[in-house]
Amino acid sequence: MTQAASHSGGCQCGAVRFRVTGVLADSSICHCRMCQKAFGAYYAPLISTRGAQLEWTRGATKTFRSSNFATRGFCGDCGTPLTYEAPDGVAIAAGAFDDPAAVPPTVQFGTEGKLAFVDHLHTLPGHRTEEDAEAAPFVLEIVSYQHPDHDTAAWPPETRR
Numbered sequence: 001m002t003q004a005a006s007h008s009g010g011c012q013c014g015a016v017r018f019r020v021t022g023v024l025a026d027s028s029i030c031h032c033r034m035c036q037k038a039f040g041a042y043y044a045p046l047i048s049t050r051g052a053q054l055e056w057t058r059g060a061t062k063t064f065r066s067s068n069f070a071t072r073g074f075c076g077d078c079g080t081p082l083t084y085e086a087p088d089g090v091a092i093a094a095g096a097f098d099d100p101a102a103v104p105p106t107v108q109f110g111t112e113g114k115l116a117f118v119d120h121l122h123t124l125p126g127h128r129t130e131e132d133a134e135a136a137p138f139v140l141e142i143v144s145y146q147h148p149d150h151d152t153a154a155w156p157p158e159t160r161r
């Protein structure tokens with residue numbers, strides 16, 4: 001996998017934004033219990049920035065030291081998990097990238113913590129959001145306050161504060 005160029009991203013509210021320039025060659029998911037907890041998820045998708053250049057273009061993460069070796073960074077305003085920082089480098093939460101499809105995962109870690117049903121998620125019935133409209137009509141009138149998937153000139157947006 002070779003993506004030179006630059007990859008931008010940030011948290012859900014947009015208070016923290018980053019850009020990674022260079023080749024992102026190490027995209028993974030981690031099933032370990034610490035990653036499950038840190039992401040509030042069944043596993044954590046992470047893309048290592050090792051060998052590339054990471055810069056924070058807006059705001060800064062708050063951090064939690066989750067072990068003697070690792071620190072987890074997140075947005076203090078909206079809570080989005082953003083980093084896993086260890087002695088061998090910083091990895092960014094894959095879903096926080098503006099284009100998560102650009103760097104698909106190639107390996108799984110922490111498989112001792114893997115939840116058994118994870119292997120069967122793709123077999124569950126699936127529904128698009130608009131299909132929920134009958135039971136929950138508000139879904140048709142949702143106005144997103146999520147930061148768009150690109151860098152923006154000003155923050156916070158005038159429309160909200």
Ligand SMILES: [Zn+2]
Pocket residue numbers: 011012013014015016075076077078079080
């Ligand atoms: Zn945020």
Ligand SMILES: [Zn+2]
Pocket residue numbers: 030031032033034035036044110
């Ligand atoms: Zn982990």
